[in-house]
Structures are given as structure tokens and as C-alpha cells.
Amino acid sequence: MSVYTTILRQIINGLQSGSIYALVALGYSMVYGIITLLNFAHGDIIMIGAYIAWLSMAKLSMHPAFAILSAILGCTLLGMLIEKAAYKPLRGSPRISLLITAIGVSFLLENLSQMVFGAKAQVIPSFSNIPSIFLGTIELSGTAVITLIAAAVSMLLLTFLVQKTKMGKAMRAVSEDTDAAQLMGININRTISFTFAIGSALAGIGAVLYCSAYPQATPTMGSMLGLKAFVAAVLGGIGSIPGAMIGGFAIGLAESLVSAIGLSVWRDGVVFAILIIVLLVKPTGILGRPMREKV
């Protein structure tokens, strides 16, 4: 195999894992944009999504399409529930209290699912058999293609939603200035709730894509994924939708290219080093807006 094909393969590997990071990072970024909360439980919502997919297919033998729908729906409801139960009472509290609550929710979801579903990894049946595509000499797996397409479509839809719809306008207004938005007659609670719903639905889509690429569900699968996506969101500029996409793909590509040059044991270190360098050069991430300082 030539060096050229190896590199090309590595790029495809990076794009596939990067697109999942990007989807998860989008959810992070949206929630952050609106209530400036680092939602540590976001990765665990994906975990629950994976378990729902497993339950509906392996246990209830539902059709894959229904399984996908129920996973997305389940994540959406869970996200809204978490927001209502744990985050809403803390509106107006110091941000760090909110952060600790999010950590608490994350612990709770992980431990509950271990109790309910067991410690063993559960195997998720494949959603469908997609034939591989050949690009010259390189075999491109069906799941990789689907992942890339689904990620691209969800990002486009999201951009449309945020930029063109009324609700999107409300979301942008709330994230710009909550108090002013309220004065303009925007229902803050509904907007925040809606943002959580969208963010969690994205997590649900992420869960489905993740499960089709890596078909296992474990109680702690969300924490690493969440951390990587968090890094991706910050790298791209947290709060920015295109930034989250760029960050996700950048992390995915960086990981596979570091491995490609034979430094796989240093991979996590290199990813964080890239992050540090980017932040030092551009302190608010690649596409982040410079922070305003009020005197």
C-alpha cells in the first residue's frame, strides 16, 4: 500500500470520528451559547441514547427506524427534563454552581445506567447493512459515508433553524442579552427549554451515528466522548455553530494524523497541545467572538 493511500485513509478516518465529535460539540456549543453552562452531562445523554437504541432493537426487537426515532426522542425528552429539574432552579446562581450541578447529573446518569443496564458493554445490533463504496483503491465503509452525510445534513438544518426561523432568532437574542430579550417579549424559559431540546436531539443523532460506527454501549462511554467534544467546541470557539464543526473535524483529523505518523501513544497529549497553542494565539478559539469587557 502506498504512502499516499495510507494518508488518504487516515484523513477519511479522521473525518468520520471528527463528524461525530462535531455533532456532540454542536450540542455543547448551543447550550453554552444560551446559558453559558458547560453541560458536562451532555456526553451522558448520548450514553442514554445508545442504551435506548440497544433496548429497542435488542430487547424489544423494534425496526431500526423506530429505534433511531426513539433514541432521538428519548434524548430530547431527557435533555429537557434535566434542564427543568436541575438547571432551571439555578438560573441566576453563580455559574460554577451550575457547573457542579451538571457534574452531579453526569455522575447520576452514569451510575443509574450501570445499575439498570449492568456494567458489561452491550452490543447494539447494526441499524442496516450499507455496502461499502470504492474510491479508487480505497474502500470507504458505508457507515462512514452515512455518518458524514448525516452530520452534514444536521448541521445545515441547524444553521437554517438558528438563522432563519423565529425560534432561532429568539435563541440568538437570548444568548446575546437575556434581560434585553426578556424585555422584548421573548419567553426565556421556553427558549432555553427549546435549546436544550435541540441540543439533546443532536446528542441523540450523535448517539445513533456513534452506535452505528462503534456498536457498544457502556455506562461510561459518554465521559470521554463528552470531554473530546468539549475540547472541540472550545477549539472552534464555544458558542459558535460553524466553530463547533471546525473544532470537531480538527480534533478528529488531528487524532488520526498523529497516529498516522506513529505517535499514537502521545495522541491525547498532542490533541491538548494543539488546543493550548490555538488558544494562546487566539484566546477565544478559532471562530470565537472576542469577549467584551464591561467596565
Place this chain on the structure above:
Amino acid sequence: MKQAYKKIPMPVRYAINTLLFAAFLIIGVSLIQSGAISKYFTKVLMLIGINIILAVSLNIATGYLGQLPLGHAGFMAVGAYTAAIFMTRSGLDPSVSFPIGLVLGALSAGIFGILIGIPALRLKGDYLAIITLGFGEIIRVVLLNIDSVLGFKLTYGAASLKSIPKETTFLNTFLCVGIACLLIHTMMKSRHGRAVLSIRENEIAAESCGINITYYKVLGFTASAVFAGLAGALYAGYLGILNPSSFGFMKSIEILVMVVLGGMGSMVGSVLSATVLTAIPELLRAFSEYRMIVYSLLLITVMIFKPSGLMGQYDFSLSRILEKVFNRKPTRDTTNHKAGDKNG
């Protein structure tokens, strides 16, 4: 002069607190030696001591300086590994090498604090959080893989650094707790401490008052790292074996939870919540698999009902209470001094 508010003079205050702390140590040690306190309880006490140092050290950066670092475990790792490598390699008697190891651990963590603090503190808010997280993770990855680069065994990576003399005891742990609390307390009451506090309150206002923001930020951050290194060195002597995986991101979160739950900027809060959060998982042993669920529910409940932490910014001061007793008629004490009494 009618009915002036009587104050206890400074040296007396320190004397009272020192005496009480010494009494606590003496009673503790004698109880342990007489066997009234079980070995298990002693172990838990030592862990509580180590966690107290970690919490009060992070409290400098989080509570007093107002930053949100997520890489505290990295400094702890530096301190732990420095002390452990020194103790296993120096060939000195453990009773000599352990105190030196403690100092070296604290110093090396301090050096890392400066090195990381200078670039990292240019960032603000969540970006600072993530960059410190990044540095913490890099420290862990380096500890894990450095041997293959060096070509000789230094940290032993995944195989763990073993046979570290187990020199940590109840007495030396709590001596370190006392020293750490005293130093932090006096630092925060000094001119430098007030400068650090002013940065938390309003960075721009502080700067326009002529406070060198960068200097004081790095100072606070480094002090925080020094004590984390000290705690790490104690941890190495407690455990006898070190593995880089103990110093991951979750450890940093664990320490942060202690600080926030106790109340940011409250030393007694940090001490109390470090104690409670170390004790709770042990208490809940009987519930085995439910204990982490109870723990997380507790975390959420406390945050919802008391978002500023258990103690808020309140700091317990024995002298203040004594003064109130002496003066009978309650008078407003506006000095709001923060005597770091460890017996609270």
C-alpha cells in the same frame, strides 16, 4: 471613650489557635496510639487531611483569585512523582528523605505553576478552564510515556511507580494541613492577598488601581500549585504506589467539587466539605452500588438549595466569636477577618 469594642490582640489570637490545633494533634495522636481510633479510621483521617490541603489549595485559585482551573490534579501529580522519585532514588533513610520529598514536591509543583500560569492566565473564564485541563492531561500523558523517550525507568508509566516508603502518618499529614492553612491565611490577610481578592472582585478596577494583574494572578496560581504539590507528596507516601491514571481529569473535578460545595473563598468551607466528601463514600459503603447515586444526588441537591456552597463566603473565626462573647452586646464587626481555625 465609651464602650469601645474590645478586640483580642493579634498575637493572642494566633496563640489561641495554635494551642487548640496543638491540642487537636496531641489528642489525635494519643487516641491513635492507644488504639481508641481504629486503623481504618486513621486511614480515612489521613485521606481527609490530604483532601483538605487539596481543597484549600484550589480555593486560592478558585475562591480567592476567581479563576476556574480544571487541571489541579496535574500539580498534585507533579508533587507526588517528584517526592516519590526522590524518596525511592536518593537512598536516604525514609525519615530523612520524606520531609525533603515533601518540600521538593511542593517546589516542583510551584515551578510548574509558574510555567503554566504565565501563558494560561492570559485567558479568561471557560477558556482558562479548558487550557488548564489541557495542561493537566498533558502532564498525565507525559508521566505515562516519558520512559520510552528517556530510555530509562523514571516514572515506570503504566506499570506504576512502586515501593515508595509509606511515611505519611496522621501527625505529619495534619501538621502539613496546619502549615498550609496558616500560610494561606496569612498570605490572604497580607497586602498581596488583598490584591488577589481585588482581582476576583473586579479585574479592571483592580488594574486601574495600579495592581499588577499578571503578577498577582501568577502568584495566586503558583501558591495554589505549591500546596497541591505538597498534598501530592503526602499522597505518594500514603499510597506507596503511583499510577498516572490516578491524576486524571476526574480527580481535578473531585477537588473542584469540594471547593464549590464548601463555598468558594471560604477556607472553613473547603475544610468542612473536604471532610464530608471524603467521609461520605466511606459511610455509604454499606449501600455498595447505590452509594455513587446517593453521592451525586446529594451534590445536585446541595447545589440547588444552596448554590453558593454550604458556607458561602463565610469564614469561621474563633477569635470573632470570643470577642462577641467578651463584648456581650453584639456589635457589628466589619473587619471580617479570616482566622483559619482548623478545628471547626
Place this chain on the structure above:
Amino acid sequence: MKKLLSIALVAILALSALAGCAAPAAIVADQAASGETIKVGILGPHTGDYAVYGLAVKNGAQLYIDEVNKAGGINGKQIETIVYDNKGDSTEAITAFTRMVDEGITALIGDVLTGNTIAVVGEANPINMPMITASATAAAVTYNADTDTVYTNVFRTCFIDPFQGEKMAQYAAEKLNAKTAAVLTMTGDDYSVGLADAFKAKCAEVGISVVADEGYSKGDVDFKAQLTNILAATPDVVFCPNYYQDDGMIVTQARELGLTSAFLGGDGWAGVSAYASAEDLEGSYFCSAYAPGSTDAVKAFEAAYTAAYGADTLNMFAATAYDAAKVLVAALTKAEASGTAAGSDEYKQAVIDAIKTEGPSVVGITSETGYTFDDHNNPIKSAVIMTLTGGVETFKEMY
């Protein structure tokens, strides 16, 4: 109202802390009164990432002890197990172990993970507490290479890492005629790195050249980058000494990329068949301590285990833990017969001596020839080579 609530919260927390401090003393008082049971500790991760191993060990050991208790116990005394979770954390392992000692255990089955076990050995060795681990495979658990001392109180019923790595390298050279090999390890995991190091060292001896050496971190699910490198090096075999969930994904992704080399693994592979398709796994080999369903005794064990705890955690460590309990019960029986007071130093030494003398006559699930321990307290037993045919883990040969 809020203030009241918070004061109440603080009070509850403080009280609970105090109550916790008082608890152990009460337990110690309790046991002095009874004294009719033999206390055995079982320690391991029952929650968290490694719960599946910890629970297997707990259940496997408990299964045998329950059998003994049902049959009347030892010397008329019931065996009482004190089970604590350590979350896979060395700090918790030490406190939990110390608590067990305070509660009067006479022996320990555990710990489960290598790092935790070494930490516990640091506490158990000075007080000469007999312990048998069913799953800690690093050589350093029973032997301190720095000071050249053997921890005489520590035994195990599983293989050690170097043994497995060497066996698989030898097997690859002799039986599979491999000339080149690639290695994929979980960095930061002592088990995985330990096996890989031994494999690489042995490869140099038997004339296999290692053409690719890749690593990944815990929690990774995407191995394509590393596998692409391995694919480019075209090795005859890929040695992948990791845990079965990871191995399943690695094999699946390798086949997706078009890597056709045979995969080799260690005992962490047991259970892999549920995690990858039959055709992807076909022709992989791994060494194990026990062959599921191979003999009547094994079948009986599996049936009993499944009936009591379900098949969820039925893996190799359940079997080695069952054996560990068996060896320990044999030793305790002998020590009880000696008449020394339970918990005394002589009693502990008697148990340790009895493990060595009684071990060889214990017919275990994973060792039909009994448990003979070498001078590092490691069991002398041959490896089972398992292969995957048609999606089933089948016994290939003893090697």
C-alpha cells in the same frame, strides 16, 4: 427558609460524618461478641469502568463459599464474607482493606486490578495477611524486583502477564509460522502493556520481527488510525492484548479496513465472541485460563453461576475466583484443624503455609492438576489456547 434548609443540610452532613467515624468501632465490638464465623474479605471494583471484572470475582468466590456454608462450613463454623467495593481506585482499595482488617478478616480474596492489588499488598504484607488474587496478573503483585523479595503472603490463581505474552509469541512462531507481527496496546494499562512487552521480547528470541507497534488510550472507540498503520506494515499476526470489548471493535474495524492478518490475544479476550461477527473473528487465537463448557465440572460451575448471578458477568475471572475461594477454603480448613486462635499471627502463617501445601490437591475449574505454586507464588499451569470458529470460542489445545 433557605437559610434554615442549608443549616439543616450542614447539620445532616456533619452528623453523618460523625456517625461514620463511630461505625467501625461498633462493628469491632459486635464481632468480638459473636466469633463463631470465619471472616473472609472480598475486595474489588463493583462499580465503575472495571465493575464487570470485580463483580465476576465477587460472585465466583461467593458461589463457592456459599456451597461450603451450605455443606456445614469449616469445622462447624460458617464463612462470613465482607465485601467492599473500591471503584477501581487504589486509595479506596487501601481504606476498604484496612476496614476489613479492623472488622477481623482472616484472609482476603482480591484485589482485582493489578495496580490496586499492589497497593493493597503494601498494606497486607507487613501484617502477613493471607491473600489470593484471582485476576491481578502483573509479576510485581507477588514479587518486588527492586529489592528481590517475594511477598510470601500473596498468591494468585491466574497467569502472570509475561507468561501469556511469551506463550503467544512462541505459539505464533511455532504453530502459525509467523515471521512478522504487529502490536496494538492500551497505553496506560499495566495489563495490556505488560503482555505486549513480554510478547515483543519473546518475538526477538523466536525470530519474529515486530513491524508495527501502536497504542490507544482507555475509552477510545476508534482504532482505524492505528489499524491503517498496521495494515500498511502487512504483518502475519496482530497481537492485541486488551479487554474483549475493545478487541471486538478492533477486529471489526480491522476487517472493515481490509486487514486480513490473524489476531492473537491474551486472556482478556474471553467473551469477545459477543462483540464482533463470526466471520471477522474467524481464526483468531487467544490464551486463556479456562475453556468454557469443556468439562463436566466446568459446565456445572457455569450452570450454578448463571442460576445465582446470571450470565452477565460469567467470565474467566469468575472461574479463577471460584478456584481462589476453593484453595483458600482448603487452606482455612487445614489452619482451623491446627487449633490456633483465629486472627492470630500463627493462624495467618498457618493459612499461608496451608495454601502452599493444600493447593496441589485442589482440583479447580481452571486447573485440573491442582494449584502448585512456584517460588514467586504463581500457579504452575499450562495455558489453554482458544480459537474462534464460526463465532464460538472453542478449545484448541493445551500449550
